[in-house]
Amino acid sequence: MALARTRSGLVLARAAAPAAATTPRPAARARMQMVATAPTPTPTVFETAVATADAATLKQQILQLGASLDRGQSYNPTSGAYYAERMAAARERIEALVRLAPPAPTSLAQMDGEWELVLATVPNGIFRSSPFFLAIEDAYVKHAPAGEPTGVDKLGFFLGARDNSGRAKADLFFKLHELQVCSWGASKVGRVAQQVNSSSGMLYSEFDTSLFSLTVIPILGWFKLLPTFGGCVVTASSARMDAARPGVVQLRVEFTTGQKVDGLNGLGAWIWGIKVPVRAAWKLLPWNRGREPTCEIEIAYLDASFRVVRDLGGEYFAYTRPVVPRAAAARQ
Numbered sequence: 059m060a061l062a063r064t065r066s067g068l069v070l071a072r073a074a075a076p077a078a079a080t081t082p083r084p085a086a087r088a089r090m091q092m093v094a095t096a097p098t099p100t101p102t103v104f105e106t107a108v109a110t111a112d113a114a115t116l117k118q119q120i121l122q123l124g125a126s127l128d129r130g131q132s133y134n135p136t137s138g139a140y141y142a143e144r145m146a147a148a149r150e151r152i153e154a155l156v157r158l159a160p161p162a163p164t165s166l167a168q169m170d171g172e173w174e175l176v177l178a179t180v181p182n183g184i185f186r187s188s189p190f191f192l193a194i195e196d197a198y199v200k201h202a203p204a205g206e207p208t209g210v211d212k213l214g215f216f217l218g219a220r221d222n223s224g225r226a227k228a229d230l231f232f233k234l235h236e237l238q239v240c241s242w243g244a245s246k247v248g249r250v251a252q253q254v255n256s257s258s259g260m261l262y263s264e265f266d267t268s269l270f271s272l273t274v275i276p277i278l279g280w281f282k283l284l285p286t287f288g289g290c291v292v293t294a295s296s297a298r299m300d301a302a303r304p305g306v307v308q309l310r311v312e313f314t315t316g317q318k319v320d321g322l323n324g325l326g327a328w329i330w331g332i333k334v335p336v337r338a339a340w341k342l343l344p345w346n347r348g349r350e351p352t353c354e355i356e357i358a359y360l361d362a363s364f365r366v367v368r369d370l371g372g373e374y375f376a377y378t379r380p381v382v383p384r385a386a387a388a389r390q
Contacts (some may be wrong), residue, residue, distance in 0.1 A: 116155040117364050120376055123148040124177030129250070135181050136233055149179050152374045156366060159359040162305030166256035166297055169357070172384065173365055173377035175250035180373040182233045184250055187367070187375045188263040189295040189309045190336065193351040195370055198228035201349060225371070246271050248319075249290075251384070252377065254297070261297040261309060266290050266319050289324045290317040293336070305358070311336045311351035 111119070123144060127133055130148075133141040163169060178184045185191060248266035255262070268288035295309045313333045318324055340351040358374070359366035367375040 111151075111154065113155060113158045113361075116151050116158070117378075119151050120148065120155065120177055121378070123151065124376065127177065129175055129184055130178040130180070131184055131247070133181075145179060148177060149374065152177070152179065152366060152376060155364075156358045156368075159366075160361060163299070163357055163360050164301045164304050165299055166254055166259065166261075166307070169254045169360065169365065170256050171254060172380055173252045173254070174380040175252075175375060176378050177376040178374065180369070180371075180375070182229070183247075184375075185247060185265055186369075186373075187250060187252070188265065188293050189261065189311050189353055189355075190263070190293045190314065190351070192309070192353040192355065192369060193311050193340075194231060195228045196353040197346065197349070197351075198231070199224040199370055228371075245269050245288075249384075251380070259296055259298060260312075261295050261307070263293045263295065264290050264317075266322075268322060285323065287323040287325060288319065289322060289330070290319050292317055305356050307355050307357065309353050309355065311340070313337065 124130070127141060127144055127148065130145070133145040175184060175187055178187060180186050183191075186195075246268050248268060250265045251263075253262040253264065254260075266288065267290075268286055270284040271286050291314065293314045294312045296312055298308050299306065300308070312335075314336050315333045316324075316330055318330055324330065337351055340346055341348050353370070356368040357365065358368040363379045365377040367377070369375070
Protein backbone atom coordinates (compact mmCIF):
# COMPACT_ATOMS: atom_id res chain seq x y z
CA MET A 59 0.00 0.00 0.00
CA ALA A 60 1.08 3.63 -0.51
CA LEU A 61 -0.18 7.16 0.15
CA ALA A 62 -1.38 9.12 -2.84
CA ARG A 63 -1.96 12.85 -2.66
CA THR A 64 -5.07 14.26 -4.33
CA ARG A 65 -6.83 17.65 -4.18
CA SER A 66 -9.14 16.32 -1.49
CA GLY A 67 -6.36 15.02 0.64
CA LEU A 68 -4.42 11.88 1.21
CA VAL A 69 -5.90 8.54 0.18
CA LEU A 70 -4.63 5.07 0.35
CA ALA A 71 -3.65 3.63 -2.97
CA ARG A 72 -2.39 0.21 -3.96
CA ALA A 73 1.11 0.40 -5.19
CA ALA A 74 1.42 -0.92 -8.67
CA ALA A 75 3.55 -3.98 -8.65
CA PRO A 76 6.39 -3.87 -11.12
CA ALA A 77 5.77 -5.97 -14.21
CA ALA A 78 7.32 -9.35 -13.77
CA ALA A 79 9.86 -10.29 -16.41
CA THR A 80 8.67 -13.14 -18.62
CA THR A 81 11.09 -15.99 -18.34
CA PRO A 82 10.60 -18.76 -20.89
CA ARG A 83 10.47 -22.30 -19.68
CA PRO A 84 13.54 -24.46 -20.25
CA ALA A 85 11.95 -26.41 -23.11
CA ALA A 86 10.77 -23.26 -24.89
CA ARG A 87 14.16 -21.63 -24.30
CA ALA A 88 15.86 -24.62 -25.91
CA ARG A 89 13.54 -24.45 -28.92
CA MET A 90 14.19 -20.74 -29.35
CA GLN A 91 17.92 -21.36 -29.22
CA MET A 92 17.67 -24.11 -31.84
CA VAL A 93 15.69 -21.86 -34.20
CA ALA A 94 18.10 -18.99 -33.70
CA THR A 95 21.19 -21.10 -34.27
CA ALA A 96 19.89 -23.46 -37.00
CA PRO A 97 22.17 -23.13 -40.05
CA THR A 98 20.62 -21.89 -43.28
CA PRO A 99 20.89 -24.33 -46.21
CA THR A 100 24.05 -23.77 -48.18
CA PRO A 101 24.64 -24.81 -51.78
CA THR A 102 26.51 -28.04 -52.25
CA VAL A 103 29.92 -28.07 -53.89
CA PHE A 104 28.20 -29.44 -57.00
CA GLU A 105 25.60 -26.63 -57.09
CA THR A 106 28.19 -23.96 -56.40
CA ALA A 107 30.44 -25.26 -59.17
CA VAL A 108 27.60 -25.08 -61.70
CA ALA A 109 26.45 -21.63 -60.55
CA THR A 110 29.91 -20.08 -60.69
CA ALA A 111 31.26 -21.79 -63.82
CA ASP A 112 32.04 -19.65 -66.84
CA ALA A 113 30.83 -20.41 -70.36
CA ALA A 114 34.07 -22.14 -71.42
CA THR A 115 33.95 -24.49 -68.42
CA LEU A 116 30.27 -25.29 -68.95
CA LYS A 117 30.82 -26.08 -72.63
CA GLN A 118 33.70 -28.39 -71.75
CA GLN A 119 31.52 -30.21 -69.21
CA ILE A 120 28.65 -30.52 -71.69
CA LEU A 121 31.03 -32.07 -74.23
CA GLN A 122 32.31 -34.55 -71.63
CA LEU A 123 28.78 -35.52 -70.57
CA GLY A 124 27.77 -35.82 -74.21
CA ALA A 125 30.61 -38.28 -74.77
CA SER A 126 29.81 -40.37 -71.69
CA LEU A 127 26.08 -40.43 -72.52
CA ASP A 128 26.58 -41.15 -76.24
CA ARG A 129 25.01 -37.75 -77.03
CA GLY A 130 22.11 -38.62 -74.74
CA GLN A 131 21.26 -42.06 -76.12
CA SER A 132 22.58 -43.91 -73.07
CA TYR A 133 19.77 -42.52 -70.94
CA ASN A 134 16.49 -43.96 -72.19
CA PRO A 135 13.43 -44.00 -69.89
CA THR A 136 11.98 -46.86 -71.92
CA SER A 137 14.88 -49.08 -70.84
CA GLY A 138 15.28 -47.83 -67.26
CA ALA A 139 16.32 -44.97 -65.02
CA TYR A 140 20.05 -45.68 -65.11
CA TYR A 141 22.13 -42.62 -66.03
CA ALA A 142 19.23 -40.37 -65.01
CA GLU A 143 21.55 -38.54 -62.60
CA ARG A 144 24.07 -37.88 -65.38
CA MET A 145 21.35 -36.59 -67.67
CA ALA A 146 20.09 -34.30 -64.90
CA ALA A 147 23.64 -32.97 -64.49
CA ALA A 148 23.86 -32.38 -68.24
CA ARG A 149 20.58 -30.47 -68.26
CA GLU A 150 21.72 -28.30 -65.34
CA ARG A 151 24.88 -27.35 -67.18
CA ILE A 152 23.04 -26.58 -70.40
CA GLU A 153 20.59 -24.37 -68.52
CA ALA A 154 23.48 -22.66 -66.73
CA LEU A 155 25.08 -21.97 -70.12
CA VAL A 156 21.79 -20.61 -71.45
CA ARG A 157 21.70 -18.13 -68.57
CA LEU A 158 25.02 -16.77 -69.85
CA ALA A 159 23.78 -16.45 -73.42
CA PRO A 160 24.68 -13.37 -75.46
CA PRO A 161 21.84 -11.51 -77.22
CA ALA A 162 19.68 -13.90 -79.25
CA PRO A 163 20.33 -14.06 -83.00
CA THR A 164 17.99 -12.29 -85.38
CA SER A 165 19.16 -13.74 -88.72
CA LEU A 166 20.16 -17.10 -90.17
CA ALA A 167 23.47 -15.61 -91.26
CA GLN A 168 24.62 -15.69 -87.64
CA MET A 169 24.36 -19.51 -87.73
CA ASP A 170 25.65 -20.24 -91.22
CA GLY A 171 27.59 -23.45 -91.74
CA GLU A 172 27.80 -26.94 -90.29
CA TRP A 173 26.89 -27.95 -86.74
CA GLU A 174 27.20 -31.41 -85.17
CA LEU A 175 25.01 -32.63 -82.34
CA VAL A 176 26.98 -33.41 -79.17
CA LEU A 177 24.19 -33.82 -76.59
CA ALA A 178 20.40 -34.01 -76.50
CA THR A 179 18.24 -34.17 -73.37
CA VAL A 180 15.23 -35.46 -75.30
CA PRO A 181 14.17 -39.06 -74.53
CA ASN A 182 13.50 -41.71 -77.17
CA GLY A 183 15.91 -40.82 -79.91
CA ILE A 184 18.35 -38.07 -80.88
CA PHE A 185 16.79 -38.24 -84.36
CA ARG A 186 14.16 -35.91 -82.87
CA SER A 187 16.46 -32.99 -83.68
CA SER A 188 15.19 -33.27 -87.27
CA PRO A 189 12.50 -30.74 -88.28
CA PHE A 190 10.48 -33.67 -89.63
CA PHE A 191 10.02 -35.06 -86.12
CA LEU A 192 9.72 -31.58 -84.62
CA ALA A 193 6.82 -30.98 -87.04
CA ILE A 194 5.16 -34.18 -85.83
CA GLU A 195 5.49 -32.95 -82.24
CA ASP A 196 4.09 -29.57 -83.27
CA ALA A 197 1.09 -31.21 -84.96
CA TYR A 198 0.27 -33.31 -81.89
CA VAL A 199 0.80 -30.63 -79.25
CA LYS A 200 -0.26 -27.37 -80.89
CA HIS A 201 -2.76 -28.47 -83.51
CA ALA A 202 -4.67 -31.36 -81.94
CA PRO A 203 -8.32 -31.29 -83.07
CA ALA A 204 -10.78 -29.97 -80.50
CA GLY A 205 -13.51 -32.16 -79.08
CA GLU A 206 -11.53 -35.38 -78.84
CA PRO A 207 -12.38 -37.71 -75.93
CA THR A 208 -10.23 -37.21 -72.87
CA GLY A 209 -9.92 -40.86 -71.95
CA VAL A 210 -7.35 -43.34 -73.20
CA ASP A 211 -8.47 -46.43 -75.08
CA LYS A 212 -7.21 -49.85 -74.07
CA LEU A 213 -4.66 -50.06 -76.88
CA GLY A 214 -3.22 -46.65 -76.05
CA PHE A 215 -3.01 -47.51 -72.35
CA PHE A 216 -1.32 -50.82 -73.17
CA LEU A 217 1.26 -49.02 -75.33
CA GLY A 218 2.07 -46.57 -72.55
CA ALA A 219 -0.21 -43.54 -72.97
CA ARG A 220 -1.68 -42.30 -69.69
CA ASP A 221 -3.87 -39.51 -71.06
CA ASN A 222 -5.23 -38.27 -74.35
CA SER A 223 -3.26 -35.04 -74.51
CA GLY A 224 -1.25 -34.05 -77.54
CA ARG A 225 1.94 -34.22 -75.48
CA ALA A 226 1.21 -37.81 -74.42
CA LYS A 227 0.47 -38.80 -78.01
CA ALA A 228 3.68 -37.22 -79.29
CA ASP A 229 5.79 -38.94 -76.62
CA LEU A 230 4.12 -42.27 -77.40
CA PHE A 231 4.78 -41.84 -81.12
CA PHE A 232 8.50 -41.22 -80.58
CA LYS A 233 8.76 -44.12 -78.15
CA LEU A 234 7.14 -46.54 -80.60
CA HIS A 235 9.22 -45.22 -83.50
CA GLU A 236 12.43 -45.79 -81.59
CA LEU A 237 11.38 -49.29 -80.55
CA GLN A 238 10.59 -50.21 -84.15
CA VAL A 239 13.74 -48.90 -85.81
CA CYS A 240 16.28 -49.70 -83.08
CA SER A 241 15.06 -53.03 -81.71
CA TRP A 242 17.59 -55.91 -81.73
CA GLY A 243 20.27 -53.48 -82.86
CA ALA A 244 18.84 -53.41 -86.38
CA SER A 245 19.55 -49.71 -86.79
CA LYS A 246 22.21 -47.45 -85.30
CA VAL A 247 22.36 -43.67 -85.44
CA GLY A 248 25.74 -42.18 -86.28
CA ARG A 249 26.59 -38.57 -86.97
CA VAL A 250 23.75 -36.09 -86.43
CA ALA A 251 24.26 -32.63 -87.88
CA GLN A 252 22.66 -29.53 -89.38
CA GLN A 253 23.74 -27.34 -92.27
CA VAL A 254 22.44 -23.76 -92.25
CA ASN A 255 22.45 -21.86 -95.55
CA SER A 256 21.21 -18.31 -95.08
CA SER A 257 21.67 -17.47 -98.78
CA SER A 258 19.03 -19.99 -99.83
CA GLY A 259 17.05 -19.75 -96.60
CA MET A 260 17.41 -23.48 -95.94
CA LEU A 261 18.29 -25.71 -93.01
CA TYR A 262 19.42 -29.26 -93.80
CA SER A 263 19.11 -31.75 -90.96
CA GLU A 264 21.23 -34.87 -91.38
CA PHE A 265 21.68 -38.14 -89.56
CA ASP A 266 23.70 -41.18 -90.57
CA THR A 267 22.12 -44.55 -90.04
CA SER A 268 23.56 -48.04 -90.47
CA LEU A 269 21.40 -51.15 -90.69
CA PHE A 270 22.43 -54.62 -89.50
CA SER A 271 25.80 -53.50 -88.14
CA LEU A 272 26.13 -56.64 -86.02
CA THR A 273 23.96 -59.64 -86.87
CA VAL A 274 24.73 -63.15 -85.66
CA ILE A 275 23.03 -66.25 -84.31
CA PRO A 276 23.27 -65.94 -80.49
CA ILE A 277 25.79 -68.32 -78.86
CA LEU A 278 26.26 -70.37 -82.03
CA GLY A 279 27.25 -67.74 -84.55
CA TRP A 280 30.71 -66.33 -85.10
CA PHE A 281 30.16 -64.46 -88.35
CA LYS A 282 27.85 -61.75 -89.68
CA LEU A 283 24.61 -63.03 -91.15
CA LEU A 284 23.58 -59.89 -93.02
CA PRO A 285 25.55 -57.17 -94.79
CA THR A 286 25.69 -53.71 -93.29
CA PHE A 287 24.25 -50.88 -95.32
CA GLY A 288 22.86 -47.42 -94.78
CA GLY A 289 23.50 -43.78 -95.55
CA CYS A 290 22.77 -40.22 -94.55
CA VAL A 291 19.12 -39.18 -94.27
CA VAL A 292 18.73 -35.48 -95.13
CA THR A 293 15.62 -33.45 -94.32
CA ALA A 294 15.52 -30.12 -96.15
CA SER A 295 13.49 -27.32 -94.56
CA SER A 296 12.94 -23.72 -95.48
CA ALA A 297 13.95 -21.48 -92.58
CA ARG A 298 13.26 -17.88 -91.70
CA MET A 299 13.68 -15.54 -88.75
CA ASP A 300 11.74 -12.45 -87.73
CA ALA A 301 13.68 -9.61 -86.12
CA ALA A 302 10.67 -8.99 -83.88
CA ARG A 303 11.15 -12.48 -82.37
CA PRO A 304 14.86 -12.85 -81.64
CA GLY A 305 16.13 -16.41 -81.38
CA VAL A 306 13.06 -18.05 -82.98
CA VAL A 307 13.57 -20.01 -86.22
CA GLN A 308 10.45 -20.88 -88.20
CA LEU A 309 10.83 -24.08 -90.21
CA ARG A 310 8.79 -25.76 -92.93
CA VAL A 311 9.81 -29.24 -94.10
CA GLU A 312 10.16 -29.44 -97.88
CA PHE A 313 11.57 -32.86 -98.74
CA THR A 314 13.68 -35.77 -97.50
CA THR A 315 16.46 -37.43 -99.45
CA GLY A 316 19.47 -39.67 -98.94
CA GLN A 317 23.21 -39.29 -99.44
CA LYS A 318 26.02 -41.79 -99.57
CA VAL A 319 28.36 -42.07 -96.58
CA ASP A 320 31.92 -43.01 -97.47
CA GLY A 321 32.71 -46.54 -96.33
CA LEU A 322 29.05 -47.52 -95.89
CA ASN A 323 27.25 -49.54 -98.56
CA GLY A 324 23.93 -48.24 -99.81
CA LEU A 325 21.02 -49.93 -101.51
CA GLY A 326 22.23 -48.62 -104.85
CA ALA A 327 23.20 -45.43 -106.62
CA TRP A 328 19.61 -44.94 -107.76
CA ILE A 329 18.38 -44.23 -104.24
CA TRP A 330 20.57 -41.17 -103.63
CA GLY A 331 18.72 -39.03 -106.15
CA ILE A 332 15.23 -39.65 -104.79
CA LYS A 333 13.50 -36.75 -103.06
CA VAL A 334 10.45 -37.61 -101.00
CA PRO A 335 8.05 -34.62 -101.21
CA VAL A 336 7.21 -34.44 -97.52
CA ARG A 337 5.49 -31.07 -97.72
CA ALA A 338 3.09 -32.12 -100.48
CA ALA A 339 2.34 -35.53 -98.96
CA TRP A 340 1.88 -34.12 -95.45
CA LYS A 341 -0.93 -31.81 -96.56
CA LEU A 342 -2.82 -34.73 -98.12
CA LEU A 343 -2.97 -36.77 -94.92
CA PRO A 344 -6.52 -36.40 -93.53
CA TRP A 345 -5.47 -35.85 -89.91
CA ASN A 346 -3.33 -32.86 -90.94
CA ARG A 347 -6.39 -31.16 -92.49
CA GLY A 348 -4.34 -29.39 -95.16
CA ARG A 349 -1.79 -28.00 -92.71
CA GLU A 350 1.85 -27.78 -93.73
CA PRO A 351 4.70 -29.53 -91.85
CA THR A 352 5.89 -26.58 -89.79
CA CYS A 353 7.58 -26.08 -86.44
CA GLU A 354 9.55 -23.53 -84.47
CA ILE A 355 12.77 -23.85 -82.54
CA GLU A 356 14.39 -21.42 -80.14
CA ILE A 357 18.10 -20.65 -80.27
CA ALA A 358 18.72 -20.55 -76.53
CA TYR A 359 22.49 -20.01 -76.83
CA LEU A 360 24.74 -19.10 -79.73
CA ASP A 361 28.38 -18.14 -80.08
CA ALA A 362 31.03 -18.80 -82.71
CA SER A 363 31.49 -22.47 -81.77
CA PHE A 364 28.47 -23.57 -79.74
CA ARG A 365 24.72 -23.56 -80.30
CA VAL A 366 21.89 -24.74 -78.03
CA VAL A 367 18.40 -25.31 -79.45
CA ARG A 368 15.27 -25.61 -77.30
CA ASP A 369 12.23 -27.40 -78.73
CA LEU A 370 8.51 -27.10 -78.06
CA GLY A 371 8.69 -29.43 -75.07
CA GLY A 372 11.57 -27.59 -73.40
CA GLU A 373 14.18 -30.20 -74.35
CA TYR A 374 17.68 -29.16 -75.43
CA PHE A 375 19.92 -30.02 -78.38
CA ALA A 376 23.54 -28.88 -78.05
CA TYR A 377 25.61 -28.48 -81.23
CA THR A 378 29.22 -27.54 -81.85
CA ARG A 379 31.30 -26.77 -84.90
CA PRO A 380 32.72 -30.09 -86.19
CA VAL A 381 36.39 -30.94 -85.80
CA VAL A 382 36.19 -32.89 -89.08
CA PRO A 383 33.67 -31.10 -91.30
CA ARG A 384 31.84 -33.11 -93.90
CA ALA A 385 32.03 -31.74 -97.41
CA ALA A 386 28.58 -30.42 -98.22
CA ALA A 387 27.10 -32.20 -101.20
CA ALA A 388 25.23 -30.22 -103.80
CA ARG A 389 21.72 -29.57 -102.53
CA GLN A 390 18.97 -28.05 -104.60
